[in-house]
Structure formats: C-alpha cells, structure tokens
C-alpha cells in the first residue's frame with residue numbers, strides 16, 4: 317500500500333456512513349462523524365482522484381485557511397490586483413521542510429497584527445507532491461485535503477511565473493536563498509534558509525535569515541513565535557492552528573533525526589521546545605515525542621504505521637452472523653477486530669486525537685458493514701516493556717442499526733457477563749485518556765495474558781450471543 321493510493325482515498329466518505337445519523341452519539345460524536353476522514357484501504361484499486369466538485373470532508377482549520385487564501389490570491393492575480401501579495405516559496409524539491417516552511421511563513425504574514433497578504437507556493441505539480449510519502453503522511457495528519465486542492469502548486473498558476481512576478485509585490489524564499497530563474501524578475505522580500513549563503517537579495521530581503529539549522533522550519537518557527545505573541549485568551553495552542561504546529565514538529569523531527577546532536581543545531585531544539593507545549597502531545601515527554609515523530613515520518617512507507625482507525629479495524633476483521641434464542645432478534649451480526657496498536661495510539665491517530673472520535677469511527681465502520689456488535693482487540697508492548705492487551709466491546713443501536721435501546725442493553729449485559737465470568741485474571745476497566753466515562757453499551761478492559769487473544773474470546777463471546785434470549 318503506497319501513500320498516494322492511501323491518501324487519494326482518504327477522504328472518500330462511504331454512502332452508508334454519509335446516510336447515518338446516529339441517535340445515540342453525544343453531540344461531539346455527531347460532529348466528528350461527519351468530519352472523520354476514512355481511508356478505504358482495500359478499495360485502493362478504484363481510488364481514483366476525487367473529482368473537484370466533491371464536497372470537502374474531514375479537513376482542518378489549516379486546510380480551510382489555506383484553501384481560501386489560495387482562492388483569494390488566484391482571484392487577485394487574474395484581476396491584476398495582486399500587487400500587495402507576497403508569494404512564499406520553498407525549493408523545487410518540495411520536501412516536507414520546504415512545504416511546511418512556506419505554509420508557516422505565509423500563515424504568519426497573514427496573521428500579523430498588521431497582516432500582509434501572502435500565499436505559499438509549492439514549486440511542484442500537484443500530483444508530484446505524493447511522490448514523497450512523508451509529505452503525504454504529514455499532510456494527512458494535518459487534515460489537509462486529499463488531492464492537495466488546498467495547496468497552491470506551480471500548475472495552479474494561470475500564467476507563467478515571469479508574468480506572475482510582474483503582478484505581485486514580491487517573493488519570499490524559504491529553504492533556498494537564490495530563486496529559480498523563472499522567478500528572477502521578482503523582488504525578493506524575505507529569505508529564510510539553512511543552505512550556504514550565496515549573497516542574493518542583500519538589499520531587498522527583510523528579514524534575511526540564513527543560518528545553519530537541521531530544518532529551515534526551525535528558523536521560520538522562531539521568527540513566527542517572536543512575531544505572533546500569544547493571545548492569552550485563546551485556546552492552548554494560541555493563535556497558530558494545531559495542525560500547523562504539529563506539521564512543524566514533524567518536520568523538525570524528521571530533519572534532525574529526532575533532534576540528534578549531529579543533525580541538529582540549537583535553533584532546532586529551541587524552536588521545537590517553544591512550540592511543543594502548543595501541540596496535542598504537550599503532556600508527553602518532549603524528547604521521546606520528537607523521536608517518535610521522526611520514527612513515524614521515517615517509517616511512513618510501512619503501511620501499518622500509517623493506517624488510520626478505520627483501516628486498523630478493517631484490516632483484520634473477522635465477523636459472522638450468530639443465531640440467537642431471541643424471537644425478535646434471531647440473528648445478530650458480530651465481528652472481531654485485532655490490531656497490534658494500543659487504543660491510546662489508535663485514538664492518537666484520529667484527526668483530533670480524541671476517544672469520542674475513535675468511537676465515532678468504530679460506529680461508522682459497523683454501520684457500514686451492518687454489525688450489531690463489535691469487539692476490538694489490541695495487543696502491544698507498553699511503556700513498561702511488557703505485553704498488554706485490550707478488549708473493547710460496543711453494542712450498536714439506534715439509527716442505522718437494527719437494535720433498539722432495551723434489546724441492545726440486554727445483549728450488552730450478556731456479553732459483559734460472559735467476559736467477566738471467563739476467568740481471565742487481572743481484567744481491569746480501561747480508562748479513556750481524557751478521563752471521561754464511556755457512553756452506554758461500551759466497555760473496555762486492559763489486561764495481560766499469554767492466551768486471551770481473539771482466538772480465545774471469540775467462542776466465548778459468540779456463545780453468549782447464541783444463548784441470548786432477547
């Protein structure tokens with residue numbers, strides 16, 4: 317499974333999911349259900365690029381801002397009224413560093429106390445961006461749109477760069493310090509770079525920051541943080557969108573091999589340290605997180621590391637229809653997922669990293685395949701180095717599902733009883749990372765066991781459903 321395929325199908329919302337309006341979910345779930353990207357992993361063969369008129373699903377704040385900004389710029393350019401716009405561009409390799417540095421700098425310009433109009437331009441054709449899997453991964457996590465419609469690429473320009481150069485205020489260079497020849501006619505208004513200084517635009521570029529660093533995005537970040545002071549009242553990540561903050565952290569991490577001494581400079585550490593407390597990972601250990609982000613980015617070719625929750629549930633799903641003793645519900649569809657990824661990590665992989673989202677994705681998946689009961693099992697090595705397992709049971713009811721309140725509750729209790737009576741020792745109730753209670757008809761345990769895998773649980777849970785009298 318390659319990233320381009322995974323990504324191009326990432327925002328395909330399946331019809332069953334689109335139709336579902338679950339009654340049971342809390343308000344948060346409902347919002348999330350409509351904004352949850354799902355990746356149809358097994359449908360890769362027919363995952364043609366989403367048509368341009370498809371509604372945008374599952375994109376984040378950064379994506380929406382970027383898309384609007386791009387549209388505004390193109391509109392101004394076509395009307396020859398773009399003389400107050402700065403085009404921020406990375407180098408033509410368009411690696412994560414170029415991409416993220418350009419996005420960050422253009423975001424900063426447009427959010428200054430006295431905003432400047434600025435747009436990030438990637439010097440690549442739109443479809444070539446996917447050739448770098450780490451970009452795909454980072455953009456996916458940043459909830460940017462599939463097909464990169466929210467990014468301005470060189471093939472989006474309605475005229476040649478030479479003509480664009482005449483119509484704009486100027487260009488800002490990031491991750492390189494001499495413009496490509498097609499941009500030679502443009503005024504260089506700023507440079508942020510970590511390559512050898514070739515002495516270009518000494519008199520026009522302001523600032524002109526050319527310094528050794530592992531990642532150019534560190535230089536941009538330091539500048540951005542100095543220019544955009546915290547507005548104390550706003551949310552924890554301050555005025556900079558979380559998606560951008562995390563894109564920057566991923567980029568610094570991969571460019572410095574997780575802040576290793578020989579591939580980073582003090583500015584990398586400083587920039588990452590300053591911005592880390594605004595990320596969703598802020599309660600974790602900083603250094604460990606940076607190493608993990610590097611690992612994640614570096615390993616992005618390995619499909620499992622990049623699988624989202626729906627794909628993890630689907631990947632190894634074993635389901636069946638069980639005949640019960642209930643006259644009203646004589647058939648119950650029951651399925652088991654198993655993944656070597658902890659629930660905590662799966663939750664992290666949801667777009668906002670929340671437990672309600674995990675349950676919303678789980679619910680969307682079970683409505684899609686019409687399962688009444690799902691059992692999600694995990695096995696993983698914990699921070700303590702030990703092997704752990706988790707078991708999550710959800711009995712679905714309400715819109716899009718067949719069971720109603722009473723039956724669903726009774727079936728849930730029967731399954732929970734079978735699990736608790738099984739004799740597996742040390743089954744502890746799992747706690748949501750946010751400390752909140754699970755909604756009804758959901759139960760999760762954490763335990764250690766050599767034998768209590770899906771192979772063990774499946775007959776026990778199926779038996780409880782077979783014996784269920786409704």
Ligand SMILES: [Mn+2]
Nearest residue numbers: 413491531532
């Ligand atoms: Mn670079």
